[in-house]
Amino acid sequence: MSDPIVVLGAGPAGLTAAYLLARRGAPVVVLEADEVVGGIARTEVRDGYRFDLGGHRFFTKSAEVGRLWDEVLGEEMLLRPRRSRIRWNGRFLDYPLRPADVARKLGPVELTRAVASYLAAQARPRGREETFEQWVCNRFGRRLFELFFRAYTEKVWGVPCAEIRAEWAAQRIRGLSLATAARHALLGERGGQVKSLIGEFRYPRLGPGQMWEAMAAAVAAAGGEVRLGARVDRLRLAGGGVAAVRAGGEEIACAAVVSSLPVGTVARAARPAPGPEVLAAARGLRHRDFLTVALVLDGPPPFPDTWIYIHDPQVRVGRIQNFLAWSPWMVPEPGRSCVGLEYFCFRGDELWSMGDEDLVDLAAGELGRLGLGDPRRVAAGHVVRVPRAYPIYDAGYAERLATLRGWLDTVPNLVQVGRNGLHRYNNSDHSMLTAMRAVENLLDGAAHDVWAVNADSAYHEEGGREEPPYRDAPAAALAEA
Ligand SMILES: Cc1cc2nc3c(=O)[nH]c(=O)nc-3n(C[C@H](O)[C@H](O)[C@H](O)COP(=O)(O)OP(=O)(O)OC[C@H]3O[C@@H](n4cnc5c(N)ncnc54)[C@H](O)[C@@H]3O)c2cc1C
Structure with a gap:
């Protein structure tokens, strides 16, 4: 292989791909727009203070991801106890919720109301279940919805619960920390441990950025290149694939591209440009x-x-x-x-x-x-x-993604990986797994479907499509960088 494999983005997915490629002797160049590595999972350092963009726990069900963390950071990976609470109505609830604690903090009046409202919902569920609000009220009662579900959900998603789809509640609440915990707290524990209730987690001593900095250093030590401040703005297609990538005004010829850039960004950067329906799909992902x-x-x-x-x-x-x-x-x-x-x-x-x-x-x-x-x-x-x-998974996102995938199929040496690369709301371990499978496809001729990779099991089960929380994403979400 004379031209390098070019990796777009130096977040967890891009760097995992580059690390594995470089370790196996493949020529690799990573192009990263930012001046630091790690993407959303980076650690910021200001005046010596280190902080994550949102606390990044390292936990995974995937043994191969766990092994890679050990290989890269060894004893620099700490095992940390989790302690978290919910600040609710001026009080603090232990989280994961404990029934006695919830009962005490709610007080007898509120507890009676919540139980009465729950029983009323059980006795007389409303017929229509189109929204998150209706779905939760039917199962938990309006009082519990108002107490535990509404405010935080609306903060996260930026729209009223009455505009969030019921299917999303149905899918997420089985695993969603607060909701499951609230149900456990009131109705007793049924079923297995929930992901977000895990009592301890791993964490690099200097924050998650340490993992990605160590990977970037290993790529360079193995002869690869990690170029910072290199924003990719063109993918030149020729001969049935990507022939070159442009970043910072320079064109780099490539044998293949592993891209963790938002899938819409990649489609819009391609020349010749994809058809108007592909570009419309790219613009529509929010x-x-x-x-x-x-x-x-x-x-x-x-x-x-x-x-x-x-x-x-x-x-x-x-x-x-x-x-x-x-x-x-x-x-x-x-x-x-x-x-x-x-x-x-x-x-x-x-x-x-x-x-x-x-x-x-x-x-x-x-x-x-x-x-x-x-x-x-x-x-x-x-x-x-x-x-x-x-x-954002709004009502149209799956169709838009299918259109984009149709276009990607016409560019076989371009592989999308990672969170925004696949437009999947997922953690670093999942992003890394998609990169691992992509590298096996490139170097071993494997035929993994990277889009089907799931961090909980090797692949998504048939029909396990993720449901959108939004019916229509707010227009504000259309803002472009
Ligand atoms: C608040 C919050 C908390 C989280 N907590 C956890 C957690 O506890 N545990 C966990 O495992 N995961 C957590 N995650 C998820 C985790 O951050 C992501 O799964 C992970 O960062 C995705 O990795 P990635 O490489 O796919 O994408 P990113 O991290 O987004 O990296 C993509 C990279 O591409 C670069 N890029 C973009 N456009 C261009 C361009 N045109 N040219 C060149 N480079 C470009 C970006 O600068 C970025 O560095 C959290 C996420 C958030 C938002």
């Missing part, structure tokens, strides 16, 4: 965005948890991380701590467009209002905006 405000605090962490879910609708923050609890090495100065406030938003909306200082003020003020830290303890604040944090 994302929910996200931002983190990291606050450096004088004094010890204001709470012991690794993170706290914030249900209270009076504040906009959705989750708060305590980075010292993730790893003691995240905070460089003794006598200080660092918390990360996570806000779900759309690019261009009011939150996203606020100035950094205003966001730091907002976060400090909300920390104070929640009783989770005195704003006067804030020594510094850092803002990181994360475009395309969550692929």
Whole structure:
């Protein structure tokens, strides 16, 4: 092979592909738009303080992913206890929920109301179940819906629960942490352990970015190249495949491309351009965005948890991380701590467009209002905006994806991998697995269907299509980078 395999994006998926390719002696060039590696799973470093964009637990059911983590970081991988709570209605509930704790915090009046509303829903379920709200009310009662489901779900997705599809609830609530936990708390434990209730997790000593930095270094040591600040803006197609990729004004000839770029971005960068229906599908795939405000605090962490879910609708923050609890090495100065406030938003909306200082003020003020830290303890604040944090599954996304896949089938040496690469709402381990299968296809002539890879089992079961939470994604989600 004379021309290299070009990998687009240096997040978990891209770097896993590059690492495996380089380890097997294949010439590889990674093109990354950012100045750091790790993508959404990177670790930011500001004044020596390290923080994730949203706390990144390392857990996987895949033995081969676990082995790769060990191979890359060895003893640098810590095993951390999880401690998390829900801040709800001015109180803290243990999370995973414990029935006695919930009963005590709800109080006898609220508990009686919740049970009565649950029994009423069981006795008289409503016929129509088109929305998330109807689905949850039918199974848990309106009171529990109002108490535990509405506020957080609306913060995450940015639309009223009455606009979220019932099918999404049906699919996610079986595994969704809060909902399952709420049901367990009230009705007793039935069935197995839920993914997000896992009591401990692995975590690189210096944050998740350490994993991807080590992989990038290994790629370079094996003779590959990781080019930062190299935004890909063209894929030149010729002879039935990608002939070259352009980044930073330079064209790089390639034998094949492993791409973790959003699948729509790739279609729009291709020349000759795909047909209008493919471009329309590319434009139509949408994302929910996200931002983190990291606050450096004088004094010890204001709470012991690794993170706290914030249900209270009076504040906009959705989750708060305590980075010292993730790893003691995240905070460089003794006598200080660092918390990360996570806000779900759309690019261009009011939150996203606020100035950094205003966001730091907002976060400090909300920390104070929640009783989770005195704003006067804030020594510094850092803002990181994360475009395309969550692929949106709206009513039309599956059809759009099918159209894009139809086009990708005509470009056999271009393989999409990863989260936005496949428009799949999934974790790093899944992103890595798709890259592993893609490399086997390229080097071993294997015929894995990368789109069918699933982190829970090797492949999706037949008919296991993921359901969309949105009926129609809000127009704001159309904003382009
Ligand atoms: C808030 C939050 C919390 C999460 N928590 C966890 C967790 O606890 N555990 C877990 O396992 N996973 C977690 N995830 C998911 C995890 O972040 C993703 O699964 C993972 O980062 C996806 O890896 P990827 O390589 O596919 O994509 P990305 O991480 O998105 O990487 C893609 C890379 O491509 C680059 N790129 C984009 N466009 C271009 C271009 N035109 N040219 C060149 N480069 C480009 C980007 O800069 C980026 O570096 C979380 C995600 C979020 C949003």
